[in-house]
Amino acid sequence: MSIDTTRPLVPVQLAVITVSDTRTLETDTSGQALVDRATAAGHRVVSREIVIDDVGRLEVALTRLIDDPAVDVVLATGGTGLTGRDVTPEAFARVCEKEIPGFGELFRWLSYQSIGASTMQSRATAGVARGTYLFAIPGSTGACRDAWDHILASQLDSRTRPCNLVELMPRLRER
Secondary structure (H helix, E strand, O other): OEEOOOOOOOOOEEEEEEEOOOOOOOOOHHHHHHHHHHHHOOOEEEEEEEEOOOHHHHHHHHHHHHOOOOOOEEEEEOOOOOOOOOOHHHHHHHHOOEEOHHHHHHHHHHHHHHHHHHHHHOOOEEEEEOOEEEEEEOOOHHHHHHHHHHHHHHHOOOOEEOOOOHHHHHHOOOO
16 A cells, blocks of 8 residues: 555545543544544544434434535544443444445454454444445544554545545445
8 A cells, every 4th residue: 555646635524523421522532633633634624523422312413414515524433332322333333324344344453453352342333324434433542543543544545555435435326
């Protein structure tokens, strides 16, 4: 994999959702890490919000962002664990039309190198809904950094070769 610097970057429009009952925008280091990395990479964050750990409320927030033509990608952090309040994968399942199983698999493989078998507690997932990419990342700041630095930075960079997710965006809504 390499970046073809002779090609221009096609910036994507991102929304960041932090799924939490306790964080605020001021205390949300995980969502902020995603915002900082996305903007440093040349992308535009068009929405950032906190949504409580409630499957119905998260589904409503995801649907609103999926339907927003200004949003290409939704990055959700938090709610991917195993406890009763962790409902992000369930909300994703309600809205996704296609899963991207490789994201969760790759995230857990990368995470294993840092935290060992504890990575089995992660239900990181991804999918596509009506032409919008959706990524669910664990709530730790380290997990957000790993997901961005080792997966999303290259796949959301239109210059990545041999392929990237951005070049598929015009065809995501085809039937």
